[in-house]
Amino acid sequence: xxxxxxxxxxxxxxxxxxxxxxxxxxxxxxxxxxxxxxxxxxxxxxxxxxxxxxxxxxxxxxxxxxxxxxxxxxxxxxxxxxxxxxxxxxxxxxxxxxxxxxxxxxxxxxxxxxxxxxxxxxxxxxxxxxxxxxxxxxxxxxxxxxxxxxxxxxxxxxxxxxxxxxxxxxxxxxxxxx
Amino acid sequence: xxxxxxxxxxxxxxxxxxxxxxxxxxxxxxxxxxxxxxxxxxxxxxxxxxxxxxxxxxxxxxxxxxxxxxxxxxxxxxxxxxxxxxxxxxxxxxxxxxxxxxxxxxxxxxxxxxxxxxxxxxxxxxxxxxxxxxxxxxxxxxxxxxx
Numbered sequence: 001x002x003x004x005x006x007x008x009x010x011x012x013x014x015x016x017x018x019x020x021x022x023x024x025x026x027x028x029x030x031x032x033x034x035x036x037x038x039x040x041x042x043x044x045x046x047x048x049x050x051x052x053x054x055x056x057x058x059x060x061x062x063x064x065x066x067x068x069x070x071x072x073x074x075x076x077x078x079x080x081x082x083x084x085x086x087x088x089x090x091x092x093x094x095x096x097x098x099x100x101x102x103x104x105x106x107x108x109x110x111x112x113x114x115x116x117x118x119x120x121x122x123x124x125x126x127x128x129x130x131x132x133x134x135x136x137x138x139x140x141x142x143x144x145x146x147x148x149x150x151x152x153x154x155x156x157x158x159x160x161x162x163x164x165x166x167x168x169x170x171x172x173x174x175x176x177x178x
Numbered sequence: 179x180x181x182x183x184x185x186x187x188x189x190x191x192x193x194x195x196x197x198x199x200x201x202x203x204x205x206x207x208x209x210x211x212x213x214x215x216x217x218x219x220x221x222x223x224x225x226x227x228x229x230x231x232x233x234x235x236x237x238x239x240x241x242x243x244x245x246x247x248x249x250x251x252x253x254x255x256x257x258x259x260x261x262x263x264x265x266x267x268x269x270x271x272x273x274x275x276x277x278x279x280x281x282x283x284x285x286x287x288x289x290x291x292x293x294x295x296x297x298x299x300x301x302x303x304x305x306x307x308x309x310x311x312x313x314x315x316x317x318x319x320x321x322x323x324x325x
Contacts, residue, residue, distance in 0.1 A: 048209040049295065096209045098292040099266060099281050114283075116211060116292040127213055132291050 020148050022053035023061045027156030028069035030164050033077040039175045043080040044089035044122060045070050049097030049115075058102055059152040061159055070095060073163050079171055091128070091175075094118045095166065098132070100158070102151060109147075111154040112136040117166045119173070129173055135161035204304050208296035208318035216284070216294060216320060221248045223259040223287065227266065234267050237312045238282065245316065259287045272302040280311045284319065294319050 047070070050063035070093070071083045080091075099114040118130035137157025144150040210216065222242055226235040239249045242263075250256055261284050268279040278301065284294040296315040300306050306314070 046212075049207070051205065051207060094212055096211065096292070096295070098209070098283055098295045099297075101266065104270065114292070116295075118211065118213065120213065125213075130211075130213075130289075130291055132289075 020059045023155045025065045025068040028159040030073040037171045041090040042082045043091045059155045092122045108140045109154040110138040111158040113158040205299045210294040214293040219260040223250045223255045223262045276305045282315045
């Protein structure tokens with residue numbers, strides 16, 4: 001009897017856990033940044049280095065969701081006046097995911113991430129700023145009992161922190177005098 | 179006794195599901211900074227990963243030499259270096275140890291800013307030799323530049 005119940009629990013857990021789900025935009029968005037310096041400029045956001053998450057994969061960040069998360073974070077923080085989806089922006093913000101270290105097994109998952117951020121003038125192509133930004137986040141059993149979800153939360157947390165640090169660095173730039 | 183054994187087996191499976199982070203996949207990708215021209219690079223310093231005791235840095239250096247670059251492997255970055263390559267390798271066991279993932283980053287020697295990066299990820303059934311992983315990553319980075 002106990003064995004049958006255990007088997008049922010196992011089936012349910014297996015079905016619910018499945019394999020990996022990709023990092024979601026909402027999990028990576030910054031709601032606000034304290035003491036942000038706003039630039040009276042518009043920006044175009046481009047992302048690279050993201051990966052789609054296959055059915056039998058570990059959670060990855062796609063370029064689209066990473067770009068959408070940065071865009072929403074830029075809007076929420078008010079760092080730029082507008083995010084442009086065409087050719088008429090003042091600046092181009094390029095963000096490339098360079099490295100993401102993910103554990104394969106464990107109770108606590110710590111994910112570390114490096115992204116290359118650069119901001120250039122969209123007309124003159126002059127590079128105003130570029131920086132390698134590293135971040136990390138740990139998700140514990142308290143965040144989720146399921147390994148795949150716990151890893152996704154760690155990935156999203158590392159990306160969220162990376163976006164926060166990147167936007168804080170941009171906030172400190174002197175762009176309004178140009 | 180038999181029932182107890184089965185219960186332990188099921189608990190073991192449950193334990194694996196709770197603690198493991200996913201399944202398996204094969205992938206090879208590369209990115210390059212839009213303002214970077216890798217054609218300008220002639221002299222490359224390969225920076226050894228401190229925890230690497232498998233000589234991956236030598237494989238990287240050999241592949242770069244084959245591709246026509248001047249390569250340096252010392253502890254210090256020489257002033258004439260046009261780029262520095264750093265790497266991260268991940269090895270796992272499945273009957274034998276094999277390289278699961280390799281990430282190579284081409285960096286600015288002065289600022290360490292990542293100019294380009296490549297990653298290969300191959301799980302057990304389609305595992306590759308470390309030489310093949312290095313070859314795949316470097317080829318993808320410099321192929322990306324030519325595209």
